[in-house]
Amino acid sequence: MIFFFVLVVLVFLAQLLEIFLPPLDWMYNAHIYIVPVIVFYGAMALPFPLMLSLAFVAGFLWDAMTVQVLDAHVEISFGWSILLYAVLAAIMHGLKPLFNRGRWEVHCVLSGVCTALILLAQYLMISFRRGSLIFNREVWWQIGGPGLLAMLMAPLIFWALHWIARLTNNPYLPREEGFDEYAAR
Amino acid sequence: MNRSSIVAIVLFAAALLALFSMGPTATRKIQSTFFQVISPFLKTGSGLERQITSVRAGLKSLEVLERDNADLKVENRSLKATNEALRDVEHEVNRLRQALNYRERSLFRLVPAEIVSRDSSTWWRTVTINRGEEDGIAPEMPVLTDEGLVGRTTTVSPNISVVLLISDENCRVAASVEGSREQGIVTGERVTGSLSPMLDLNYLSKQAELKPGQKVYTSGVGGVFPSGLFVGTIRSFQVRALDSQAKLAPAVDLAKLEDVFVVIGRK
Numbered sequence: 502m503i504f505f506f507v508l509v510v511l512v513f514l515a516q517l518l519e520i521f522l523p524p525l526d527w528m529y530n531a532h533i534y535i536v537p538v539i540v541f542y543g544a545m546a547l548p549f550p551l552m553l554s555l556a557f558v559a560g561f562l563w564d565a566m567t568v569q570v571l572d573a574h575v576e577i578s579f580g581w582s583i584l585l586y587a588v589l590a591a592i593m594h595g596l597k598p599l600f601n602r603g604r605w606e607v608h609c610v611l612s613g614v615c616t617a618l619i620l621l622a623q624y625l626m627i628s629f630r631r632g633s634l635i636f637n638r639e640v641w642w643q644i645g646g647p648g649l650l651a652m653l654m655a656p657l658i659f660w661a662l663h664w665i666a667r668l669t670n671n672p673y674l675p676r677e678e679g680f681d682e683y684a685a686r
Numbered sequence: 687m688n689r690s691s692i693v694a695i696v697l698f699a700a701a702l703l704a705l706f707s708m709g710p711t712a713t714r715k716i717q718s719t720f721f722q723v724i725s726p727f728l729k730t731g732s733g734l735e736r737q738i739t740s741v742r743a744g745l746k747s748l749e750v751l752e753r754d755n756a757d758l759k760v761e762n763r764s765l766k767a768t769n770e771a772l773r774d775v776e777h778e779v780n781r782l783r784q785a786l787n788y789r790e791r792s793l794f795r796l797v798p799a800e801i802v803s804r805d806s807s808t809w810w811r812t813v814t815i816n817r818g819e820e821d822g823i824a825p826e827m828p829v830l831t832d833e834g835l836v837g838r839t840t841t842v843s844p845n846i847s848v849v850l851l852i853s854d855e856n857c858r859v860a861a862s863v864e865g866s867r868e869q870g871i872v873t874g875e876r877v878t879g880s881l882s883p884m885l886d887l888n889y890l891s892k893q894a895e896l897k898p899g900q901k902v903y904t905s906g907v908g909g910v911f912p913s914g915l916f917v918g919t920i921r922s923f924q925v926r927a928l929d930s931q932a933k934l935a936p937a938v939d940l941a942k943l944e945d946v947f948v949v950i951g952r953k
Binding site: 517519520521524526530531532548549550553554557561562564565566567568569570571572573574575576578579580583584587620623624627628631635637639640643644647 | 687690691693694695698701702705706708709710713714716717720721724727728731732735803805806807808809810812814825826840841850855856876877878880
């Protein structure tokens, strides 16, 4: 439970940090997203109810930051990010046996893929709302770029979170041939 | 699936349904409260960001000076570094003096504000400013600088506000072209790879004959933006099947925004 609260605090801090990370102009203004990686680690290291709670917190913060209320309508309803996080985190949670066997690299790759999927889903919702679908180089980079960056950041963030999980005696860590044993090999 | 998971799913679904059924007013209220909670972090973070940027800019200048003046003595370099620091101060003084002058000669009642964060999401072009309800700001108020139009406020909390930039596709501005009877709607592009994107002036008549260099101003139609605010300059113009479209360079360099004014009424 302590580890869950640590993750909630980290999600909040990461959300604030993301505000001050400038978009990367060499990557067609792709943004850096850290929160999804933390949530997806939580999906592996927490039991299902806490995983859902973490997805709720992360999606709530994202929507509170970004949802646009224009005149008398909300462009994408508050709550969609929560649903996206929950669905993708549930998929990651379903792959927990792999993580327990030490195959954490699959989850690093999936963290990137899922980060890109969240952005793709948001873009599709905006496009349907605004009435035209445009896919050009910039769009692909702004969807795929953050995914790629999340994939690259994931091993480091996973390692740090795993260390914190051990420090806080998280009881849901893999028992047999876990992350550490695999990393040591 | 155990009982606790089922309970969690039911609670999660109920909370999600409650959020989905919220209207714009409730959504704005939640956002306003959220921004109020994080405002100390935003303001502190913004201050730190400025300091870091200033230090980095200073270091860059030193590097250039060192390369160009490798034969200069240490004393000379130290003097140049001091000069550089003073230039930063001078720049800030000039910036504030210019802002003050504009506020005094403007026809509008303006609230000066500082940008505390920018573009925190991929799909919306927004900035956050350090003024809110307590300063008389409300949603749907125009935001500008002495150079021209910047955007409009959307979510407003007691001492922080979100500004939807003119470069966002949702920020539609009724505009007219200088030296012609043409009127259209200025919008931003949905996705852009640049921090200073071009704007589109749509719904111009098919007979329009516009030239690069012509200036575009707000027409006052729609009620949010008063007429006569400089929006941008035409860069290119094309006739389409049913109408014409012009591409504009924004009047304000949105990538370098530091200070803005919120129009809270007329004098």
